[in-house]
Amino acid sequence: MLTSEQLTQYRRDGVICLRQIFDAEWIKLARHGIDRNIKNPGVFFRDHTGQDGAGRYVFAFWNWPDIPEFKQLVFGAPAGTLAADLLATDRVRLLMDNWFMREAGCTSGAPWHHDEPYFDFEGQMCIVWVPLEGLSAQDGLTFVRGSHTWGKLFVAEQFSENVPFDCYGDAYHPMPEFAAGRGQYEFLRWDLHPGDCLAFDFRTVHGATEPRQNSMTTHRMTLRMGGDDIVFRPRGEWTREISDHLIALGQEPGARLNNPLTPVIYER
């Protein structure tokens, strides 16, 4: 599905912008699924609206078994095919479906982070991030080019008030002050139209910390995926709720994924 130039770019930068991958039907399904989910939020619904309360910033994950629209997106084209190319694997597992909504006027957003320390998974993983409305570069995500190759784990930040949550241990470093050292880093971001997506490595540092320009509510659907060799390794207290959930579904710590919530969604 992807050209060798695109794959080279993904491996070099840790992120790639892909144009017109998702059709109008996919976008419609994702929007309907989100609307259905908002009416019936599950246990993994999170409200990270800032203290000023100016427009909600909410997200939810692991809803695909209960939301028929999400089930269709997860098992249908093209997300799995895309991940098979990005991860150079023949079997792709869904790790998580996760949508985000930022209402008009919302002042809160994703702090600088990379996804690795939020998850109990070990191995090669990618995220496909699909905006469901057009977005200016400033309203989307900004990436630190090449940060997936730094070989460093950063403290997982809580999304609401940008304070470190209980992520501890010598392995986790403080996130660099990007605003102060802007010249040292190269940043990547894109204007996006419905149908476009950003695909990025689990280790690539990114955030949405700048003031919003968009005066309308925006939604994005993301699928987090890995190869069939992903191992489940609970990280610590800060991921306990999600680790316990997988363990209750029969997932064994230290073993390859084998639970109904993270199925194989694509096989070549």
Ligand SMILES: O=C(O)CCC(=O)C(=O)O
């Ligand atoms: O879309 C957003 O608001 C944040 C997404 C994000 O940071 C992620 O998917 O890792």
